[in-house]
Amino acid sequence: MKILTAEQIRQADQYTIQNEPISSIDLMERAASQCVDWLLYDEDSPLGYCFSFDKTLKIFSGMGNNGGDGLVIARLLAEKGLSNIQVFIINYSDKYSPDCEENIKRLEKVIQKLEKKKNKSNKKATLATREPIPTQQHLSLHYIKSVSDFPEIQASDVVIDAIFGSGLNKPIKDFTAQLIAYLNHSKAQIIAIDIPSGLFAENNEDIEHRAIIKANHTLTFEGYKLAFLYDQNYVFTGKVHIVHIGLDKNFMGQQASDLFLLTKQDIYKKLKVRPKTAHKGNFGHALLVVGSEGKMGAAVLSAKACMRTGVGLLTVHVPKCGYNIMQTAIPEAMVVVDKKKKSISKICRESTDLEKYTAIGVGCGLGKGEKTVQAFHDLLKSTSMPMVIDADGLNILAENLSWWDFVPKHSILTPHPKEFERLFGRANNPYLRHQLQIAMSIQRQVFIILKGATTCITTPEGKTYFNTQGNAGMATGGSGDVLTGILTSLLAQGYTPEEACCIGTYLHGTSGNMAAKRLSQEAMIAGDIIKYLSKAFRSLHYGEG
Ligand SMILES: NC(=O)C1=CN([C@@H]2O[C@H](COP(=O)(O)OP(=O)(O)OC[C@H]3O[C@@H](n4cnc5c(N)ncnc54)[C@H](OP(=O)(O)O)[C@@H]3O)[C@@H](O)[C@H]2O)[C@@H](O)CC1
Ligand SMILES: Nc1ncnc2c1ncn2[C@@H]1O[C@H](COP(=O)(O)OP(=O)(O)O)[C@@H](O)[C@H]1O
Numbered sequence: 001m002k003i004l005t006a007e008q009i010r011q012a013d014q015y016t017i018q019n020e021p022i023s024s025i026d027l028m029e030r031a032a033s034q035c036v037d038w039l040l041y042d043e044d045s046p047l048g049y050c051f052s053f054d055k056t057l058k059i060f061s062g063m064g065n066n067g068g069d070g071l072v073i074a075r076l077l078a079e080k081g082l083s084n085i086q087v088f089i090i091n092y093s094d095k096y097s098p099d100c101e102e103n104i105k106r107l108e109k110v111i112q113k114l115e116k117k118k119n120k121s122n123k124k125a126t127l128a129t130r131e132p133i134p135t136q137q138h139l140s141l142h143y144i145k146s147v148s149d150f151p152e153i154q155a156s157d158v159v160i161d162a163i164f165g166s167g168l169n170k171p172i173k174d175f176t177a178q179l180i181a182y183l184n185h186s187k188a189q190i191i192a193i194d195i196p197s198g199l200f201a202e203n204n205e206d207i208e209h210r211a212i213i214k215a216n217h218t219l220t221f222e223g224y225k226l227a228f229l230y231d232q233n234y235v236f237t238g239k240v241h242i243v244h245i246g247l248d249k250n251f252m253g254q255q256a257s258d259l260f261l262l263t264k265q266d267i268y269k270k271l272k273v274r275p276k277t278a279h280k281g282n283f284g285h286a287l288l289v290v291g292s293e294g295k296m297g298a299a300v301l302s303a304k305a306c307m308r309t310g311v312g313l314l315t316v317h318v319p320k321c322g323y324n325i326m327q328t329a330i331p332e333a334m335v336v337v338d339k340k341k342k343s344i345s346k347i348c349r350e351s352t353d354l355e356k357y358t359a360i361g362v363g364c365g366l367g368k369g370e371k372t373v374q375a376f377h378d379l380l381k382s383t384s385m386p387m388v389i390d391a392d393g394l395n396i397l398a399e400n401l402s403w404w405d406f407v408p409k410h411s412i413l414t415p416h417p418k419e420f421e422r423l424f425g426r427a428n429n430p431y432l433r434h435q436l437q438i439a440m441s442i443q444r445q446v447f448i449i450l451k452g453a454t455t456c457i458t459t460p461e462g463k464t465y466f467n468t469q470g471n472a473g474m475a476t477g478g479s480g481d482v483l484t485g486i487l488t489s490l491l492a493q494g495y496t497p498e499e500a501c502c503i504g505t506y507l508h509g510t511s512g513n514m515a516a517k518r519l520s521q522e523a524m525i526a527g528d529i530i531k532y533l534s535k536a537f538r539s540l541h542y543g544e545g
């Protein structure tokens with residue numbers, strides 16, 4: 001799925017208005033009604049039982065179209081009978097967008113209607129019983145012009161943030177900034193419409209010092225904004241839900257973008273089906289160069305994951321101390337033993353040693369001893385076959401930058417953020433780090449998988465794929481080694497490095513999700529990601545689970 005910029009979405013919005021055709025105010029109505037559906041029916045919605053309990057919905061609307069969305073949400077929910085709704089318009093300027101202004105009038109009409117109904121039923125009740133009965137529905141409209149107008153917020157309130165959307169063009173200031181701090185400080189659940197107010201859709205500088213809503217949920221129109229895919233911004237977006245508002249699909253499909261979000265459909269299309277008559281020679285021969293004393297677990301995890309991802313043959317090169325461990329843990333793998341006991345010292349005696357392998361993975365639990373560093377150097381120089389480089393392989397490279405010349409083109413590097421920083425340096429914010437990652441992939445002609453809650457893959461052509469599969473249960477030692485095994489296996493089987501990166505990260509995350517579902521995030525360990533690979537494959541091939 002393509003990720004479009006806020007500007008491209010705005011163009012899609014204009015195109016839809018002109019070509020569907022639909023008026024902009026009706027498009028706003030459609031967008032808001034989709035949000036209302038989510039609020040009323042989605043299992044994640046904190047509003048859930050508002051119909052029966054006395055939660056109050058407090059909608060904070062700005063003066064642009066995002067504010068307009070908030071006003072329509074209020075009206076539609078009131079029309080559906082929701083009991084307690086308070087709308088606050090933030091008067092940060094003297095200019096409303098036309099659709100926002102029109103929706104204030106529409107909301108005022110509904111309020112008047114409800115008031116009339118209330119008076120009528122009170123009159124009836126007074127005539128019949130001599131006592132007024134309280135009306136069920138409260139809908140009110142208020143204006144915030146300064147700090148003194150801020151309403152009290154209870155922990156049980158549900159707050160809708162419709163202050164600013166994608167039209168934000170400068171950091172928020174003055175009492176609106178104070179309002180955002182005030183809302184963030186409350187204990188209420190916050191739902192942001194389209195984008196948390198204060199967050200820019202792409203590049204966010206100086207984020208620590210800016211006023212930005214910290215939402216529990218964000219209902220975003222049509223697709224993820226780029227900023228939502230940076231882990232550092234999760235604190236603002238909370239869980240992101242895509243709300244489809246009927247923008248022109250063809251127009252959006254034609255927009256140029258080098259940014260993609262990986263979906264199950266994408267992976268399904270890339271996965272090969274094993275021919276009925278296949279033999280093990282059809283699925284490659286992987287070499288893993290891994291392990292050192294005390295870190296043989298990393299080696300075992302990568303080897304098991306490699307086999308469980310379908311490679312035909314696997315050879316693992318380990319130090320002597322790893323021989324029994326490896327043969328016992330995974331008898332399916334062949335083992336080549338280094339002449340050194342505790343760490344690897346020489347990988348290939350001759351350059352032809354490597355010819356029989358179809359992919360090489362190196363780095364898990366390797367250590368950085370002098371001989372190992374030399375062996376890694378020799379390995380880089382002995383082959384032009386793209387390889388997977390992880391962990392200490394990356395750290396060694398970071399300390400020997402001139403060796404970049406020997407890294408085979410189209411290799412896959414899998415740094416976590418700290419390893420990324422060692423390799424490529426620091427960037428001031430996640431957007432700039434992403435730009436740096438793209439630039440490095442192009443310059444070094446390698447695939448970089450920057451691992452995190454959302455994993456970011458960049459290609460030598462400058463494309464980016466984001467993988468959002470996975471969960472915090474995978475934040476446990478060894479998860480990265482499992483990924484290295486999976487990637488090496490896919491490369492060995494003949495998947496292109498780009499396919500291996502996409503399938504590998506998605507599979508790893510899906511398997512982690514299945515493990516967490518069954519075992520809990522707390523109790524799962526890296527080895528469980530391997531155990532659930534079979535389920536993950538079945539779900540990708542046949543939609544099971
Ligand atoms: N795209 C779609 O498909 C659809 C989009 N829809 C909705 O529209 C939203 C975008 O609406 P929008 O363009 O009116 O922008 P919004 O964020 O409400 O800002 C309003 C104005 O605020 C101003 N302003 C900016 N920054 C400021 C600041 N820091 N402090 C003070 N003022 C500031 C600035 O005015 P200016 O400063 O330029 O005069 C700006 O024009 C979008 O997020 C979605 O919710 C749906 O309704 C329908 C389908
Ligand atoms: N919160 C999270 N959500 C999703 N995936 C995660 C999360 N935390 C870690 N992961 C995944 O787990 C793996 C951890 O890799 P790494 O940091 O190299 O671990 P290790 O060095 O222990 O093997 C990465 O693939 C990462 O994407």
Ligand SMILES: [K+]
Pocket residue numbers: 066161162163164165192193194195196197
């Ligand atoms: K918003």
